[in-house]
Structure formats: structure tokens, C-alpha cells
Amino acid sequence: MKKKTKFLKPAAAGMSVLMAASLCSCQTPSSDSPKAEKTDSKYQVTEENENKELVMNKQPESSYWFPEQLLEWNPDEDKDLAYNVSTIPLAERVDKDNLTPVNSTQNTDTEVMAISIMNSSTSGNAPHGLNKADCNIFTYWQYVDELVYWGGSSGEGLIVPPSPDVTDLGHKNGVPVIGTVFFPQDVSGGKTEWLDTFLTQKEDKSFPLADKLIEVAELYGFDGWFINQETEGSESKPLTPEYATKMQAFIKYMKEKAPESKVIYYDSMTSEGKIDWQNALTDKNSMFLQDSEGNPVADEMFLKLLVDRRQTG
Template sequence: MRPVMAAADEINEATSVTEEEIHPLKTLEELLKWQEPKSCVEEIQHVTQLCSSTCSNSSAHPLTLVCHDMKGGYLDDRFYKGCKNKDAYRFYSWSGVNAFTYFSHSLVTIPPPGWIHAAHVHGVKVLGTFITEWDAGAEICNKILADKSSVQNVVLQLTRIAKYHGFEGWLLNIENKINPEQIGRLTDFVERLTSSMKEVCPNALVLWYDSVTREGELKWQNELNEMNRQFFDVCDGIFLNYTWNEDSLIRSREAAGERKFDVWVGLDVFGRNFYEGGKFNTYKALEVVRAQELSAAIFAQGWTYETQENFVEAESKLWLSLSPHLCHHGPADLPFKTSFCQGFGEKLFSQGEVVCSDNWHNLCKQQYQPLWAQEIDGGNLSLVTSDAFSGGGCLRLTTSKPTKIRLLTCKISWKIALVISLTYKWQSKSTIPFSLILRHKQIAGNSTDQPLEEDIILPCEEDTRTATSENCPSLVVDTGVNGWRQKTFSVPEDEGREVCEVDIWVDGEASIFIGELHIYNRCIKGLQK
């Protein structure tokens, strides 16, 4: 058996929204009558576009999807403007994730805008869920698959919904028997939806859940084989059920051939009838999945929030254990700016000043997150909400000895002067040397006499360390903003090279708040030394 993938106001005019919150569509009638709301919802109309990131679309690495199922979905995250429950669930370990699915047991699960924003900021694709279950699901499928016209109507509606809400695809989860005579039309539905989504979104991703077989039986295979291959062949990939074993992974890889990265192996963090019991042993399952170079679909990652006493500690433990088996990515577009806010706070800050003293939670306000899943010898990276430069929180770096902490993995190239601004505040009684370090390397295909990798050191406080790059930066702005120190550097143009890491070096025992990092490459009047 698969794990159980464990309302609100009445939906008006068969739309998916009211004035304040988003809803799923629960019936086929609602789906077919769906139309764009007459009133504009700002959070949807101006949804954050999918940002570019390193590795996320790489053909050289297996990928990772997070399937978010929590108590039926549409909890505090359903409100467009957020809520006052600062302790509502949030996700911030985006650096190792390539796709995000919002799941519920309603027929059409539409991801709330906050999740779309948070994922897109980090270059992560977002999928909704189309699910039919049991006898009621069989009846719905019978209606949809009655003829080609019915299939096409559902395809068009699902495509329109995804386009309007600004997400990239669908997880198709048919959890009921299908009339064998309609299997061909079901395959056609999967193929048509995949094609239709790509017409409106070149980055579209449509996945088939391992459930119904080519004979119409509800029989989970836990592998890719001839019983489910015809669905795999007409979409972007298959999400395997969770009760697989190592032999079934080997068979799946052999069956997939060149499409091995399109096999997303289900990992149930709750550990229900699952390899090594899931929970903090989930990494053991991921390890054997990666041994076959298959992608992974991590289901119900919110286990750390639902069951553990200390969510932050549990989240850190889980993702640190998974980290060696993830392909971490980071920003590739300029300008890049983040205060590292996670989308909640005890207060709301702007330019280092409190502009609202109320608790709040709104994933639409989450900003780019650092590489949380890392072991730091002699140091610690954490979030502080008692102070911030912008949003609801800032980073705190604490060190007990000379330490380097990686903030980001990235892929940033520049052809004109690169401008980097760091806003920080000392918590230590005395300052010590610390620097922002840009690790840069040759862009693939460029052949020069320069070393493959070099460090550009931006000394925020006096630093006697020697840069390995001839690209010496210049300090162009050094100012104070409401108790925060803001330093801006200019790095000369260096065509043919790209920044691949952003690190911070602290030369001893210290405690520092990092309030904002801003990187851009345009000429600004007044930024000349």
C-alpha cells in the first residue's frame, strides 16, 4: 500500500480563489467551470517568475523533488496576505531541491502563491496535483475518458489553471481502477497535458504517479516496468511508489535507459512501510537511489515540523544527512539581492528599523536562503528574528576560531564591473578581520593562462589575507544605516570567468549579523572611487 498522503469559504463563480485565500477544486464540475477570477489578486497576478539557477536543469545529475503533504494542505499557507502565526510551517532548504509539488487529496490541488514565490526565487519548479481516488475517482475518470472532447476539456482547464497561477506542471495521481477500454484514452490524456503545458511553459514538468497499470488495475509497481511504461513514455517522468527495494531500483534504471533522471523514486520521510524506516534514516534510502543515478521524490518532508519538538534542529539534522546526495544549486541571474528572511518574524523591519511590531508569516516575503546544509568546523550559521535589516530576520554567524562559511553556490558571470554590497552588524564586543570571498573560475569552454579557480577577497574589516586573484576590488561605499554597517565593493570586469561560490571568512572568535547581500553589474553614478 502507498502511504496515506495525509475548508474554507465556498468557492465563488467556480474560481480557485476568494478575496483572501486560495482553495483546491474538489469536483469535476468545479474544474470544468473554472475561470480566471474577475477581481485581481495581486499575489497571483505578480507571482515571482522562475529564476535561473545552477544545476537545476543540468542533464549531468539526478534531481530532487519535494512533495509537500501536511494535514490535507491549505493550512496557514492558504492566505494570500499571510497570517499572524509566526510558527506556521515554512521550508527553507531549497539549495538541494529542483522541483516542489503541493499535495492534497482534493481533485485539483493548486499551490498557494507563497509556495510558488519561495520556490521560484530559488529556481525551483512548482507542480500542482491532479488526483482521483477510490470509487468516486473511478467515476470521475469514467467521465473524463468518455471521449476525446472530454479529455481535451480537462487538459485545457488544467493548463489554464497552471498558467494563471504561474506554476510549471502537474503530478498525475490516478488511484483507482480504470476501465481497460479507456486506458488508451488515459495515455492520451497524459500525453496531451504534457504537450499542452509545454506550449504555455517551456520548462513544464508533468509526472505520472506509479499507480494504475496498462491493464487498468490499481497495482503499485514500485519500479518502472512494462506495466506502467506507456505512461512514462508520454510525459516527463514517473514518481515511483514508496515500497521499492534495491533490486527494483536496478530494474528501473535498466528500463529507463537514457531517461534515468526522469525516474523519481518515492522516499516517505514518515517511513511507512519504507526502506530503513524513513525519518532520520531517510538518507540511507537516498543513498541507494543515487547509487543507481535515479532522481528522488521526497514525500512529507514536514515530518520534522509535525512530529519533532524542535523543528529547526530536526530540519537541520534531516537535510544535513541528505546533503551529500543532493546537487546543490544557487543563483545565476543578476541583480541578486537577499536579506535571508524566511518569510516570518516577530517584527517587520525595513532598512534596519521596525515598521511593524506584530508577529507575521508570509512565504511571499521569503528571500533567497543560504546553504543551510553544511557542517562548519569552528562555526555556526543560524537565523535571528529579534533583529533584521529587511524583512523578519537575518543571519547570525558565530565562530570560535578562524572559519570560512559558505553562503551560496552560484553561477554568476559579469562583463562589466561587478558591484557587491554587504550589510552587517557586530555582536561581538570587539571587531576582528572578516571578509566576503568570491570564488570564481573559468567559464566552460574558455581557455586562458589564468588559474582554474581564484579568490576575490572583499575585506569588510581589516584583513591581512592575500587574494589569489589579480582582480583586486575597490571599496566604493562605507556607510552606516540605522546601526548596520554597509560596505560596497567594485570588482573589475573579467569576461570569461564566473563566480561559483560566495563565502565569508572570519579570522577568529566572533558573532556577526548579516543583514543583506546585494550583487549587481551595472554602472551607478557615485560608485566610482
């Protein structure tokens, strides 16, 4: 079987189909990263036998959080905030009407999303590059319409904004860059408690973590969030339709508060609250793209398609 992927926009936006360029596996904790030797100099030297790495003491770090940590995050107390802000505005791309199709069968309405691990781990990333080749040197910006900065792990953090060097580079090329919210499957350390915290709603109908996601995107200067909920729940605490209803309300709240910030929903949790990848737009997942009254919810939905090679050649 050969995997293909696509993502959809709501009917209110034309229900156009978009093809995804790549989907990488989730990042793993960096517990095996080299330990640094203590020195009195400005730099530390890691304990690698042959390829020693210089690590600057008190080096700024790109952000990552668990839900509880983001709720407590105060930008006024974040010493690394200034280093994590993108400074380059989103460039305007050439209008598609001015581009020449490659062949007569090309659909000019098709757009491409890249979902890519730009750094090798969720934690330990410098905001503006490293002194070693330990990242994805993305070189085909001209072929993609948006990029999801893929990240998150149960051992490091679930909420991962793009590092500013990636956002800056995407914006130079007119490509919006999206951060990731990742709730891992149970086998990868997922916990229902993280989802409960994420979807907590106050009496005034606000979602504190939605407000924090909006705050981070606005302060850091990137273009929205990709929400990937794959935690299955347990026998003692199963996921119910209430979780799906809360997720829909969470996304609608984000769009009402920050309509210019994009929200992309990963096809995983269904209207029943269960994790059941539909790989198509169905009655079980359409509620995250459009509500029962026809109002848009998420801007886009990411789907995985399975195609038999025997049928496609």
C-alpha cells in the same frame, strides 16, 4: 521495511533516475476547522478557547476544485484570481559543473524531488500566508530540484494548484513548483465518476479538463501538474484498459498543447486500468512514460520502492 522513493524520466530524456525527498500523506477535509463568530468589524474571531484566531472577512482563498467545478471555472469571474497569481519568475540555478561534489562517490546527475504538504488542508488557505504557524516552513530549497505541492481530498477538492506564496518562494530559489491532481482510493472517498469527468474527450480529440489545467498553470504562473490516480473502480464499474489508454492520451495532449509545462505521473494505475503499484518501471506502467512508438508521454514518473532494512543496514 523501509520505504524509499524515486522517479524516472523517459528514455528520450536520458532515462535518468531521480530520488524523491519526501512523500506526505494526503490532506484531510477541514470540517473540524474552528467556526467564526459573526461580528460587525473588519475581522471575525474564531471560537477557540485559548488561542483565538483573527480571520479577515472576505479573505482571498487559494484555489481547489473538483473536476466539474474546474470545468465551470471562469477566471474573468474569479474574484480571488489576482491574489493567486505568482509574480516571481523561475530563477536560474548555478550550473552543476560549477558545484563541488561532497565526496567522490556523489552522482552529479542525481536530482531530488520534494513532495510536501505545504498547508495543513486543501481548503481554507490564504494565498499569501496566515497569522498563525499552520503550514510547512520549507527550508531546504537549495537541496531540491523541484517541489510538488501535495494536496487534494474527497471532502474538499481533487485539483489543487500551489498557493502563490509557495510558487514565489520556490521560484526565488530556482525550484519549479508543481500542482496536484489527486483521485483518492475508494476507502478515502474516491469516485469513478470524477475520473470519468476528468478523462472526457470531445469529438475533436481535445480534453476539456486538460485545457483547464493548462489554463490554470499559465494564469497562476506555476510549472506543471502531478497526476495521482488511485481510485480503484467497483464491481459494477471496473476500471478497464480503456481508462489507461485515455490517461495516456490525456497526458500526451497536455504535452502537445503546453510542452513547457511539466507533467509527472504517479505509479498507480497500470495499462490494464487497475491500481497496482509496480514500484519499478515495467511493461504495465511504461506506457505513461513512453508510448509504443518510443515517443515520450509524461516528463517523469514517481515510484515507491520498498527496501529491507536488513539488507541496507
